[in-house]
Amino acid sequence: MTTASRAGRPRASSRETLAEAACELFLEQGYEATSIVDITRRAGVSRSSFFNYFSSKSDVLWSEFDARIDAALVALARVGRGADGQTVRDALRPILEGLAPDPLALAMRNASAMGVEAELIRDTGLRHARLASAVAATARSAGIEVIRADILGSALATAVLSSLRVWAEQGAGQATLDEKLDEAMRSVHDLPWG
Incomplete structure (x- = not known):
C-alpha cells in the first residue's frame, strides 16, 4: 500500500523508499516513537524487505x-x-x-x-x-x-x-x-x- 503523497511519482527502489518513509516518520512522530513496522507500512514493503537493506x-x-x-x-x-x-x-x-x-x-x-x-x-x-x-x-x-x-x-x-x-x-x-x-x-x- 502506498501513501497518497507517493501518487504520480515513479516507484523508487525499496531502499530509497524505506529511507524516505523513515525520515518522514521521524519528522512526524519522532525517532523513538517510530518502529520498523511503521517504516515498512509507510513504505509499502515487508519487514523482511527492511532487513534486506538495513540492520536497524x-x-x-x-x-x-x-x-x-x-x-x-x-x-x-x-x-x-x-x-x-x-x-x-x-x-x-x-x-x-x-x-x-x-x-x-x-x-x-x-x-x-x-x-x-x-x-x-x-x-x-x-x-x-x-x-x-x-x-x-x-x-x-x-x-x-x-x-x-x-x-x-x-x-x-x-x-x-x-x-x-x-x-x-x-x-x-x-x-x-x-x-x-x-x-x-x-x-x-x-x-x-x-
Missing part, C-alpha cells in the same frame, strides 16, 4: 556513510609504510566527495525535530572511533610515535565528521561539502602531515 532503524541514517567509511579504511590499509599527510587526506576525501543530501544529512539538519540528537551523538562517536583508529594505525606504520599518531587520527576523523555536520546543519545554498572539508583539513595543519 539507525542504519537507515548511516548505511551509505558507513559504506564510504569502509572504502576509506581499505584505502588507508593500502597506503602502508609510505603514508604521508597527502596520501592519508586523499584516502579520507572520498568519504564526503559527491555526497548528496541523504537521510543522514536530513537527520543532522533536523535532529531536534526528529528526536535523534542522542542517537547522532552516539553513532557519530562510533564512526569517529573507526576513522581515528584507522588513521592512527596508518600513521604508526609510517613511523609516527603512538601518541602523536592517536592525536592525528582523532583530528582527521573529527575534520571529516565535523565537515559533514556543519554542511548538513547549514543546509543547501551555503558552502559546499568540499569547502567545509578543506577548511577542516587546514585546521589540522599544525599536526604532522599538515
Whole structure:
C-alpha cells in the first residue's frame, strides 16, 4: 500500500523508499516513537524487505556513510609504510566527495525535530572511533610515535565528521561539502602531515 503523497511519482527502489518513509516518520512522530513496522507500512514493503537493506532503524541514517567509511579504511590499509599527510587526506576525501543530501544529512539538519540528537551523538562517536583508529594505525606504520599518531587520527576523523555536520546543519545554498572539508583539513595543519 502506498501513501497518497507517493501518487504520480515513479516507484523508487525499496531502499530509497524505506529511507524516505523513515525520515518522514521521524519528522512526524519522532525517532523513538517510530518502529520498523511503521517504516515498512509507510513504505509499502515487508519487514523482511527492511532487513534486506538495513540492520536497524539507525542504519537507515548511516548505511551509505558507513559504506564510504569502509572504502576509506581499505584505502588507508593500502597506503602502508609510505603514508604521508597527502596520501592519508586523499584516502579520507572520498568519504564526503559527491555526497548528496541523504537521510543522514536530513537527520543532522533536523535532529531536534526528529528526536535523534542522542542517537547522532552516539553513532557519530562510533564512526569517529573507526576513522581515528584507522588513521592512527596508518600513521604508526609510517613511523609516527603512538601518541602523536592517536592525536592525528582523532583530528582527521573529527575534520571529516565535523565537515559533514556543519554542511548538513547549514543546509543547501551555503558552502559546499568540499569547502567545509578543506577548511577542516587546514585546521589540522599544525599536526604532522599538515
